[in-house]
Amino acid sequence: SAFILVVDSNDHLSMDEARERLHQIVTDDRIEDKPILIFANKQDLPDAMCVDQLREELHLDKVGKSIKWHLQPTSATQNQGLHQGFEWLIRSIPKQKDQTNPIVETVNDTITMKNDFISLLNITKFTASIWKTISSSFNLIGYVFKH
Numbered sequence: 545s546a547f548i549l550v551v552d553s554n555d556h557l558s559m560d561e562a563r564e565r566l567h568q569i570v571t572d573d574r575i576e577d578k579p580i581l582i583f584a585n586k587q588d589l590p591d592a593m594c595v596d597q598l599r600e601e602l603h604l605d606k607v608g609k610s611i612k613w614h615l616q617p618t619s620a621t622q623n624q625g626l627h628q629g630f631e632w633l634i635r636s637i638p639k640q641k642d643q644t645n646p647i648v649e650t651v652n653d654t655i656t657m658k659n660d661f662i663s664l665l666n667i668t669k670f671t672a673s674i675w676k677t678i679s680s681s682f683n684l685i686g687y688v689f690k691h
Contacts, residue, residue, distance in 0.1 A: 546637050547580045551602070553592035553617075559601040570607050579636035580613040581629050588619035612636050 547569050551562045566582070569575060584598050593601065595617050607613055614632045618625030 546578050546633055547575070548583065548633070549580065550583045550585050551598065552586055553584045553598060554586040554589040556591075556593065559593075559598075563602050566602055567606075570611055570613075575611065577610075577612075577638050579633060580607075580611065581633045581636075582613060582615045583618045583620075583625070583629055584615055585618050585620055587617045587625070588622050 549562070549566055549569065552558055566580075569580060582598075582602070584593075584595060586592050595615055599605070599615060602615075604613065604615065614629070614636070616625050616629035616632065618629060620626065
């Protein structure tokens with residue numbers, strides 16, 4: 545999973561709110577190793593802040609070094625920058641851990657336990673058989689000495 549934040553590059557008054565939202569995200573314990581893609585939208589408008597201004601306004605230099613983030617200039621109406629942003633995001637999302645590995649290990653452990661139990665059962669049967677034979681032999685010896 546990942547986070548995507550869309551910032552209106554043309555709305556200078558909303559930068560405080562955007563900065564606050566961004567820093568809420570980065571201080572959330574659930575973020576862990578999730579990348580953050582920040583779309584700087586409306587770059588096609590004449591009063592839009594450039595990427596350097598947005599980086600400064602959003603205080604991106606204060607985002608922890610362990611958090612992977614990318615500020616992508618975009619213009620949704622012109623279909624510019626969106627593809628590049630999503631490409632970065634796809635490359636940045638950590639690979640899923642193999643969810644089936646614990647299940648496979650459990651199945652293998654169960655099979656091993658079953659085989660161990662069967663071996664133990666066979667040993668027990670064999671031991672019982674030996675004891676039965678020994679017991680019969682003592683009965684036979686006892687019979688011989690009595691007569």
